[in-house]
Amino acid sequence: MTTTETSNPALAGLSRPARVADEGEGVGLDEIGLAARNHGMPLELLAHDVTPLGAHYVLTHYDIPLADATTWALEVGGLVRSPLSLSLADLQARPVVSRTVTMECAGNGRARLSPRPVSQPWLHEAVGAMTWTGTPLAGVLADAAPLDGAVDVVFTGADHGVERGVEQDYQRSLTVEQATDPEVLLAWACNGVELPPQHGHPLRLLVPGWYGMASVKWLRSVEVVDHVFDGYQMRAYSLRQAPEEEGERVTRIAPRALVQPPGFPDFLSRRRVVRAGPQLLTGRAWSGWAEVVSVEVSVDGGATWVEAELGAQPDPRAWRSWSLPWTATEGRHVVSARATDATGRTQPSEPVWNRGGFANTAPQDLQVLVLAADRGES
Secondary structure, eight states, X not given: OOOOOEEOGGGGGGOOTTOBOOTTOOOOHHHHHHHHHSBOOOGGGGGOSSOOTTTSOBOOSSOOOOOOTTTOEEEEEESBSSOEEEEHHHHHXXXXXXXXXXXXXXXXXXXXXXXXXXXXXXXXXXEEEEEEEEEEHHHHHHHHOBOTTOOEEEEEEEEEEEETTEEEEEEEEEEHHXXXXXXXXXXXXXXXXXXXXXXXXXXXXXXXXXXGGGSOSSEXXXXXXXXXXXXXXXXXXXXXXSTTOOOEEOOBOOOEEEEOOOSEEOTTTOOEEEESEEEEEEEEEEOSSSOEEEEEEESBTTSSOEEOEEOOOSSTTSOEEEEEEEEEOSEEEEEEEEEEETTSOBOOSSOOOOTTOOOOXXXXXXEEEEEOOOTTOO
């Protein structure tokens, strides 16, 4: 049941995913098409503890499936004692949990790498924090009762397409231990409303702390297997320098801090404009590994760093706010922030390159032009 991949040489010429752009090659129409289909969160919305519905980043690998919640069912099977077929009403009758979680695309920052991996050209905006509602997956798996020898749990979505000549359903897996973490949810709502189509209506997996590729949307089956699942979407999300490498698998979200853009923007470049004098720099920071314990801010392109004040965190898996007073002086400045979590993980000063363009957490370089203070301002 888990094998939904079919290699077909006739499909191989459709595109060349995981390709690295040639020197001097600009962003192509295929990438522009991806950018038009998907969208990031406008960074001024970092002001919100919870990202407004519709503003959270969206990445869809294939098409958004049409789903009828009244006839939909989740099949739970494989190496289990008691296979289950659960309607949405069945799931909603189980214990209900709401959790505010920061979710980030593993490719966030990809477009800033050189040479550029050719794919969805994210800058910094592939992130958001919403309040998800569902039921713990662990309880469903307990009722299905995995048998001895269970190794992985495979999640299959209803979205279907082609990547690198491979026709497939979107599939990801977790180990049994990971899948039974009480934080992992089968979610049917976000921010108090049923899941919108682009976020996985009627049901999705939610794996807090992991990059978004783990939280399978339009979830239709959960299968327990006796082996390590090595499907396409497991192999694709790996940190590799060369095509033939297996690479380290992408899992939890690396620490990142972003600056909420101050002042007002130039329309095309999005460079910021502020007036000289007292300013308050603010933003958000998060990590999928542990609590963020430090945010440092630079206003001179990383030459010097100053510790910011950390603020509230609405949920252990949500981002937390930070702030730093800044006496802005006339001229051009480059504002950046970097986060460190309780494990000691921190953002590197320079991008760490890999062929997929994953987990590039090099600090943001926010260009800010400081103008003379308005007459009458101190």
